[in-house]
Amino acid sequence: MPFDYAPAPESRAIVDIKASYGLFIGGEFTDATDGTPFKTISPSSEEVLAEVSEAGPSDVDRAVKAARRAYTGVWGRLAPAERGKYLYRIARIVQERARELAVLESLDNGKPIRESRDVDVPTAAAHFFYYAGWADKLDYAGLGPAPRPLGVAGQIIPWNFPLLMLSWKIAPALAAGNTVVLKPAETTPLTALLFAEICQQADLPPGVVNIVTGAGETGRALVEHPDVDKVAFTGSTEVGKAIARAIAGTPKKATLELGGKAANIVFDDAPIDQAVEGIVNGIFFNQGHVCCAGSRLLVQENVYDEVLDSLRRRLGTLRLGDPLDKNTDIGAINSAAQLARIRELSDVGESEGAQRWSPPCELPEHGFWFPPTLFTGAGQSSRIAQEEIFGPVLTVLTFRTPEEAVAKANNTPYGLSAGVWTEKGSRILWMAGRLRAGVVWANTFNRFDPTSPFGGYKESGFGREGGRQGLAAYLTRGGPGA
Ligand code: NAP
Ligand code: MG
Numbered sequence: 381m382p383f384d385y386a387p388a389p390e391s392r393a394i395v396d397i398k399a400s401y402g403l404f405i406g407g408e409f410t411d412a413t414d415g416t417p418f419k420t421i422s423p424s425s426e427e428v429l430a431e432v433s434e435a436g437p438s439d440v441d442r443a444v445k446a447a448r449r450a451y452t453g454v455w456g457r458l459a460p461a462e463r464g465k466y467l468y469r470i471a472r473i474v475q476e477r478a479r480e481l482a483v484l485e486s487l488d489n490g491k492p493i494r495e496s497r498d499v500d501v502p503t504a505a506a507h508f509f510y511y512a513g514w515a516d517k518l519d520y521a522g523l524g525p526a527p528r529p530l531g532v533a534g535q536i537i538p539w540n541f542p543l544l545m546l547s548w549k550i551a552p553a554l555a556a557g558n559t560v561v562l563k564p565a566e567t568t569p570l571t572a573l574l575f576a577e578i579c580q581q582a583d584l585p586p587g588v589v590n591i592v593t594g595a596g597e598t599g600r601a602l603v604e605h606p607d608v609d610k611v612a613f614t615g616s617t618e619v620g621k622a623i624a625r626a627i628a629g630t631p632k633k634a635t636l637e638l639g640g641k642a643a644n645i646v647f648d649d650a651p652i653d654q655a656v657e658g659i660v661n662g663i664f665f666n667q668g669h670v671c672c673a674g675s676r677l678l679v680q681e682n683v684y685d686e687v688l689d690s691l692r693r694r695l696g697t698l699r700l701g702d703p704l705d706k707n708t709d710i711g712a713i714n715s716a717a718q719l720a721r722i723r724e725l726s727d728v729g730e731s732e733g734a735q736r737w738s739p740p741c742e743l744p745e746h747g748f749w750f751p752p753t754l755f756t757g758a759g760q761s762s763r764i765a766q767e768e769i770f771g772p773v774l775t776v777l778t779f780r781t782p783e784e785a786v787a788k789a790n791n792t793p794y795g796l797s798a799g800v801w802t803e804k805g806s807r808i809l810w811m812a813g814r815l816r817a818g819v820v821w822a823n824t825f826n827r828f829d830p831t832s833p834f835g836g837y838k839e840s841g842f843g844r845e846g847g848r849q850g851l852a853a854y855l856t857r858g859g860p861g862a
Contacts, residue, residue, distance in 0.1 A: 385699070385707045387702070387705055388705055388706040388707050389702060389704045389705050389706075390479075390482075390483055390486075390493045390497075390704045390705075390706060391483075392483050392487065392704060394479050394480050394483055395480045395483045395484045395487070395574075397429055397430050397484070397487075397570065398430060399430060399431065400417065400430060400431040400432070400433075401430060401431070401432050401433060401569070401570075401573050401593070402433050403433050403435050403439055403443065403590075403591065403592050403593060404573065404576035404579075404589070404590055404591040404592075405439070405442050405443045405446050405587075405590050405592070406442075406446035406449075406586045406587045406590070407446075407579075407580065407584070407585070407586025407587060408586070409576070410442075411433065412433035412434055412435055412436065412439050413436065413438050413439055413442075414436030414437070414438050414439065415433060415434025415435055415436040415439065415594060415598070416434050417431045417432060417433055417434060418431070418432055418434055418566065418595070419431055419432070420432055420488055420566075420567060420568070420569055420570060421567075422487050422488065422490070422712075422747075423489070423490035423567075423712040423713060423714050423715060423747055423748050424490050424702060424703050424711065424712035424744070424746075424747040424748075425746050425747050426746050426747055426748075429487060429488060429570065430570065432569050432570075432573075432593045433593055433594075434593065434594040434595070434598065435563075435592035435593060435594045435598045435601075436594075436597075436598070436601070437601045439592060439598075440561070440592055440598060440601040440602050440605055441605065443561045443590040443592050443602075444532055444534070444561055444590075444602075444605050444607050444608060445607075446586070446587035446590055447532040447559040447560060447561050447587055447588075447590055448531075448532055448559070448607055449587050450559045450585055450586065450587030450588045451529075451531055451532055451558065451559040451587075453587075454585040454588075455557065455559055455585055455587075455588050456529075456557065458585075459516075460515045460516040460518065460557070461515065461516040463515040463516075463554065463555065463557065464512045464513065464514075464515030464516055464555070465512075466554070466582060466583075466584055466588075467508050467509075467511055467512035467515060467551060467554060467555060468508070468509065468512040469582040469583075470508050470578060470579070470582050470584070471505050471506075471508030471509040471512060472505075473578045473581055473582055474501065474504055474505040474508060474547075474575075474578065475502075475505045477574075477578065478497070478501045478502070478505070479497070480574070481496075481501045481504075481543060481571055481574060482496040482497040482500070482501045483496075483704065484570050484571050484574055485500055485501070485542060485543055485568075485570075485571050486703040486704055486711070487570070487703070487704070488542070488567075488568050488569070488570040488571065489539060489540075489542060489567075489568045489703075489711075489714060490667070490703050490711045490712030490713065490714055490747070490748070491666050491667070491669075491703055491711045492703050492705075492708040492709060492710070492711045493703060493704050493705070493706055493708070494706060494707075494708065494709075495665065495666060495711075499544075499828075500541055500543055500544045501543065503544055503547075503828055503829075503830070504543045504544050504546070504547035505547075506829075506830050507544075507547040507548060507551040507552075507830045507846075508547060508551045509830075510551070510830035510831060511551035511552050511554070511555035511830070511851065512551075512555065514552075514555045514556075514848075514851050515554075515555045515556075515557075518556065518557075518851075518855065520848075521556075521848055521851050521852050521855055522848055522849075522852050523852055523855050523856070523857050523858075524857050524858065525858060526858035527556075527852075527855040527856060527857055527858050528557075528855065528856050528857075528858050529556045529557035529558040529854060529855060529856075530556075530558055530609045530610045530633055530854055530855065530856055531558060531559075531609035531610070532558065532559055532560070532561065532607060532608050532609050532610075533549075533553045533558045533559070533560045533561070533608070533609065533610040533611075533612055533854065534560075534561050534563075534602040534603060534605065534608040534610070534611050534612070535549040535550070535553070535560055535561070535562040535563070535611075535612045535613075536562075536563045536599045536602065536603070536611075536612070536613045536614070536615065536623075537549060537562065537563070537564055537565060537572075537614050537615070538565050538614055538615045538616075539564075539565035539566075539567045539568040539669075539714050539715070540666060540669040540670060540671070540714070540770075541666070542564055542565065542568040542569075542570075542571050542572060543571040543572070543575065544828075545614050546562060546564065546571070546572050546575060548614075548845045548846065548850070549562060549612050549614075549845075550562060550575075550589060551830075552845070552850045552851045552853070552854050553610075553612070553854045554588065554589070555851060555854075556851055556854035556855050558609075558610070558854050559587060559588045559589070559590075560588070560589055560590065561590045561591075561592060561602060561608070562589070562590070562591050562592070563591075563592050563593070563594060563598050563599050563602055564591065564593060566593075566594065566595040566596075567714055567715050568714070569593040572591050572593070573591060573593070575589075575591070576589070576591045596619070599619075600626070603623050603626050603627065604626055606630075608632060609631075609632060609633065610632060610633045610634065610635075610854065611623060611627060611632055611633070611634045611635075612634070612635050612843075612845075612853075613634070613635070613636050613637065614637040614638075614671070615637075615638065616638065616639055617638040617639045617793075617794075617839045617840070617841070620636040620638040620841055623636065624636065633853075634843070635835070635841070635842065635843025635844070635845065635853050636841035636842055636843060637671065637834075637835060637836065637840075637841050637843070637845060638671070638794075638796075638836060638839060638840050638841035639671055639768040639770075639794060639796070639839070639840060640671045640672050640673070640675075640768060640794045640795075640796030640797060640836065640840050641675055641676060641765075641766065641767070641768050641792045641793075641794045642662075642672055642673060642674050642675060642676065642794075642796060642797040642798050642799065642817065643674070643676045643677075643678050643785075643788065643789035643792075643798050643799070643815075643817075644658070644659055644662045644663075644674030644676065644677050644678065644798070644799040644801075644825060645678040645779075645785050645789060645798065645799060645800050645801065645811070646659070646677070646678065646679045646680060646683065646687055646801045647680050647782075647785075647800075647801060647802040647804075647807065648680040648682050648683045649802050649803045649804060650683075650801035650802050650803065650823070651801075651803065651823075652683065652686055652687060652690060653690065654801075654823065655687065655801040655823075656687065656690045656691050656694050657694075658674075658799065658801060658823070658824060658825045659674065659677055659687075659691060659774070659825075660691070660694055660695070660698070661825055661826055662674025662675075662799060662825035662826055663675055663677075663772065663773075663774045664695075664698065664709070664710060664752050664772050664774075665826050667710055667711055667712070667713055667714075667750070667771060667772050668769070668770065668771045668772040668773060669713075669714060669718070669770055669771065670826065671768075671796055671840075672796050672797035672819060672826065672834075673770075673826075674774075674797075674798075674799050674825050674826075675768070675769060675773070675774060675775065676765060676774075676775050676777060676789075676792075677774055677775070677776045677777065678777050678778070678779050678785055678788055678789060679776065679777075679778050679779075680778070680779060680780070680785075681778045681779065681780050684778055688754075688756070688776065691754070692737070692739070692754070695738075695739045695752050695754070696739040696740070698710055698739070698741075698752055700741055700742075700743070700749065700751065700752070701744060702744075710752060710772060712747045712748050712749060713748040713749060713750050713771060714748070715748065716748055718748070718770065718771065719748040719749075719750060719771075721769075721770070721771075722750050722769055722770070722771035722772075722773060723750070725763060725764060725767060725769045725771075725773070726753060726755075726764070726769070726773055728763050728764065729755050729758060729762065729763070729764035729773075729775070732758070732759065732762045732763065732764070733757065733758075733759070733762075734755040734756065734757050734758035734759075734762060734764060734775070735755065735756050735757045736753060736754070736755055737753070737754045737755075737756070738751040738752060738753045738754070739751070739752065750771055750772055750773075751772070752772045752774075753772060753773045753774070754773075754774050754776060755773065755774065755775045755776065756776045758775050758776070758777065760777065760788060760791060762775075765777065766792060766793075768794070782807065782810065782811065785811070786811065786814045786815060789815055789817075790814075790815065790816045793838055793839040794836065794837075794838060794839050794840045795816045795817050795818065795836050795837030795838040795839075795840050796817060796818055796819070796835075796836040796837075796840035796841075797817050797818065797819040797820070797821065798811075798815045798817040798819070798820045798821070799820070799821045799822075799824075799825045800812070800815075800820060800821070800822050800823075801822075801823055802822075802823075808822040808823075816837050816838065817836075817837065818833075818834065818835045818836045818837060818840065818844070819832075819834055828846075829846070830846055830847070831846070831847050832846050832847055833845070833846045833847040833848075833849040833850060834846045834850075835849075
């Protein structure tokens with residue numbers, strides 16, 4: 381008899397969720413003037429967590445004005461090292477309140493507490509620590525001496541890594557001397573609102589960070605606001621294109637971090653057990669709601685059976701269920717809409733002739749769930765091999781030679797990330813030089829570090845976040861009279 385795990389739920393008593401939240405503008409929570417409040421739920425239970433304000437155009441305008449005042453006022457006059465101190469302070473408070481943030485993230489998003497606790501929150505703190513160090517060293521950002529901030533940044537983030545995406549956006553913007561208006565995703569606003577409290581706790585000057593909650597229309601109002609100098613967006617390629625059209629012909633700068641359909645490539649000389657762990661982490665981490673997920677597995681033909689056998693065995697051991705349980709590997713799908721999309725594309729996969737497989741897996745009665753799923757025998761041009769499913773669904777393809785692996789890996793409109801598993805260093809370098817992907821991981825997958833730039837080619841967007849490059853995206857060259 382295989383043993384089972386007793387429930388090990390993390391207590392939610394640590395987090396105090398308010399019944400309703402206002403918008404965070406000019407350092408204070410204020411009521412929205414023209415939107416209709418909406419509810420955010422826990423996707424694992426469909427329980428309503430809180431009511432959240434919807435920012436309409438006049439609220440977005442108030443937030444941008446508050447950011448502008450802070451930019452031309454107190455934040456703009458502050459010595460760079462002093463800006464750095466605020467960022468260090470925020471980083472430390474994020475660490476101090478890590479458990480609270482992790483529990484809230486898992487409740488609002490549905491991701492396993494093991495991931496929010498061990499990945500999302502620590503990496504978010506690491507981003508603030510890292511960019512805090514840059515605040516007084518902007519001369520070394522690669523833009524010559526005395527580079528200048530851009531001004532007010534409008535930042536829009538998705539629901540898959542709510543706090544982490546917030547930190548990717550806010551930390552470099554503030555380090556460079558900008559002020560921000562950030563819009564979290566409609567389904568996951570709560571950690572951004574807790575972050576607003578952290579800004580108050582850190583005594584951050586009012587208006588430096590403003591948080592406007594709402595859905596797509598709020599994001600659009602922010603993008604189109606004439607006094608926004610820079611748009612930083614993470615989300616779907618479709619919305620990214622709409623944003624690019626909306627700001628074309630304006631002086632607004634932009635970085636767009638969009639979708640992906642990454643190839644995870646396993647050669648026959650790879651350590652297979654390690655590769656299987658990497659494949660699982662590549663696509664089942666965060667329920668596959670990861671832009672850089674290794675959603676296309678490319679296996680060298682002569683190890684196909686061995687890899688697939690191990691992979692199936694390993695999938696049989698994944699535990700799906702309560703996101704707050706410390707033993708959970710796979711949490712809830714973030715929303716009913718996302719679940720419908722995953723189901724639809726999986727059905728398309730079957731109707732296109734691919735074979736679908738999932739381990740025996742009991743799904744909870746309430747909430748949104750999808751079992752870990754493999755597709756084999758899919759055609760290269762099939763929709764499940766081309767389109768981003770953004771769920772726990774892996775499409776398996778094969779190759780014979782390195783050249784074929786490169787050709788198949790690059791055969792997608794996207795170019796965000798890729799993985800290579802082989803014991804030959806020379807082959808890693810050969811592959812990395814030919815893969816059209818912003819990030820190439822070797823013998824690992826889904827590793828994130830604030831010092832390392834991240835971003836895409838082709839329909840995965842442009843611009844980089846993280847590292848010096850991510851800082852430079854919030855700066856312009858200093859000129860005469862600067
Ligand atoms: P999405 O629909 O594009 O939404 C992203 C954000 O944009 C949300 O806050 C959304 O608001 C907002 N938005 C929607 N329409 C808008 C508009 N017309 N103007 C301005 N903002 C608008 O994407 P999603 O479904 O939430 O996220 C999944 C996608 O994000 C995937 O394709 C994934 O690959 C991509 N992603 C990319 C990265 C990366 O770094 N490259 C990272 C994470 C995710 P509401 O959701 O509140 O309506
Ligand atoms: Mg939610």
